[in-house]
Amino acid sequence: MPDAEARARIDAAIDEGFGRQVEFLQELVRFPSLRGHEAPLQDWFARQMAARGYPVDRFSIADVPAHPKMAPMVGVDPAGSMQVVAAHRPANPTGRSLILQGHIDVVPEGPHEMWTYPPYSATIRDGWMYGRGAHDMKSGVACMVFAMDAIRAAGFEPAADVYVETVTEEESTGNGALAALLRGYRAEAALVPEPTGHTITRTQTGTIWFRLRVRGVPVHVAVAQDGTNAIMSAYALINALYAHTKVLNEAAKSSPWYADIKDPIKFNPGIIRGGDWASSTPAWCEVDCRIGLVPGTTPEQAMAGIEQCVKAAATTDGFMANNPPEIIWTGFQTDPYVLEPGSEAEAVLAAAHASVHGGEMPARKTTAVNDARYYGLYFGFPGLCYGPKGEVAHGFDERTSIEDLRTCTKTIAAFIAEWCGLRPIG
Numbered sequence: 001m002p003d004a005e006a007r008a009r010i011d012a013a014i015d016e017g018f019g020r021q022v023e024f025l026q027e028l029v030r031f032p033s034l035r036g037h038e039a040p041l042q043d044w045f046a047r048q049m050a051a052r053g054y055p056v057d058r059f060s061i062a063d064v065p066a067h068p069k070m071a072p073m074v075g076v077d078p079a080g081s082m083q084v085v086a087a088h089r090p091a092n093p094t095g096r097s098l099i100l101q102g103h104i105d106v107v108p109e110g111p112h113e114m115w116t117y118p119p120y121s122a123t124i125r126d127g128w129m130y131g132r133g134a135h136d137m138k139s140g141v142a143c144m145v146f147a148m149d150a151i152r153a154a155g156f157e158p159a160a161d162v163y164v165e166t167v168t169e170e171e172s173t174g175n176g177a178l179a180a181l182l183r184g185y186r187a188e189a190a191l192v193p194e195p196t197g198h199t200i201t202r203t204q205t206g207t208i209w210f211r212l213r214v215r216g217v218p219v220h221v222a223v224a225q226d227g228t229n230a231i232m233s234a235y236a237l238i239n240a241l242y243a244h245t246k247v248l249n250e251a252a253k254s255s256p257w258y259a260d261i262k263d264p265i266k267f268n269p270g271i272i273r274g275g276d277w278a279s280s281t282p283a284w285c286e287v288d289c290r291i292g293l294v295p296g297t298t299p300e301q302a303m304a305g306i307e308q309c310v311k312a313a314a315t316t317d318g319f320m321a322n323n324p325p326e327i328i329w330t331g332f333q334t335d336p337y338v339l340e341p342g343s344e345a346e347a348v349l350a351a352a353h354a355s356v357h358g359g360e361m362p363a364r365k366t367t368a369v370n371d372a373r374y375y376g377l378y379f380g381f382p383g384l385c386y387g388p389k390g391e392v393a394h395g396f397d398e399r400t401s402i403e404d405l406r407t408c409t410k411t412i413a414a415f416i417a418e419w420c421g422l423r424p425i426g
């Protein structure tokens with residue numbers, strides 16, 4: 001760890017700037033940066049970083065070379081999906097380089113009347129800030145920016161290159177984080193401050209997105225027996241996929257990483273649409289689904305399993321046997337990722353954590369994905385996923401704990417200081 005006096009100065013700068021940090025997070029939350037609508041936030045963020053003196057690179061997913069791990073983006077234009085990288089480039093870098101990366105896309109907020117406070121109001125009550133994205137993961141974005149600010153305010157700079165990146169698509173494909181890597185930004189470690197509650201993410205599952213497209217034979221409901229009902233056909237496929245998931249979870253009991261988690265593979269039919277008229281049997285139905293996969297399984301295997309399941313279910317149905325349902329791959333085709341214990345980067349983060357919280361840095365296993373996988377799986381440096389504390393990701397009254405923003409910022413600053421090294425400014 002950096003010397004005690006430097007640490008004390010940095011922590012004091014975090015405390016001194018904390019009001020501004022909370023306001024910065026409120027600004028972030030007030031952007032409804034839903035998928036396909038992230039650009040205004042990214043433009044604002046780029047200006048914020050430019051005002052701090054960083055050179056800023058703003059580019060879209062359409063601006064980077066192709067890569068086999070780019071996932072399909074259905075219904076959204078890659079050319080409009082903006083990424084921002086602010087670079088700290090010291091003269092004659094001596095330390096270890098670092099990527100700090102957060103996603104600023106958020107998931108739909110649902111019916112507003114179910115929220116205690118409007119979802120984009122960033123209301124603060126009793127130590128919590130409420131809002132869609134306040135927790136997942138604009139909180140972590142504010143922490144990484146203000147950790148860098150505090151190091152400067154204390155009179156230091158990281159002695160190595162640091163890229164501060166905000167990306168899109170984390171909630172649907174991961175293509176934003178991948179685009180920044182393909183743009184050329186690489187380092188010796190990456191920290192993704194997802195709101196893990198001050199735990200390191202040891203493992204994450206993979207994810208597959210797909211759409212079921214089912215046809216029906218529309219007839220007047222008075223003679224429903226002469227037609228077919230696409231909604232009910234889709235319902236049969238959904239049930240088959242739940243049964244398939246059950247089988248997968250039986251197999252996952254022997255997973256070295258997930259054996260101690262009950263049913264780590266989650267299947268979810270998340271969007272359904274279909275039919276045109278209450279008195280006609282529906283001629284069409286579409287269901288957007290998500291399913292997980294555990295380490296040891298590839299996305300290709302998981303996708304083949306989905307295809308087999310749907311095919312088998314369709315053959316037992318008189319109509320679908322001759323009119324097979326379609327499967328459209330709509331997003332995530334994600335490998336699971338295990339952060340192998342023992343990396344130097346993790347040791348440095350653990351020491352930073354201990355210096356703020358005391359004791360060991362707990363590890364968690366998540367049954368969802370995050371962007372950290374790209375670094376470790378395809379680009380050869382560890383992706384650490386560790387960040388602040390909040391509640392109700394993707395739900396009503398999503399919120400982040402204000403005090404935990406402060407401790408997380410101190411931990412990240414201590415990590416940057418030790419990983420990159422510090423030198424006095426000027």
Ligand SMILES: [Zn+2]
Nearest residue numbers: 136137170194
């Ligand atoms: Zn997230």
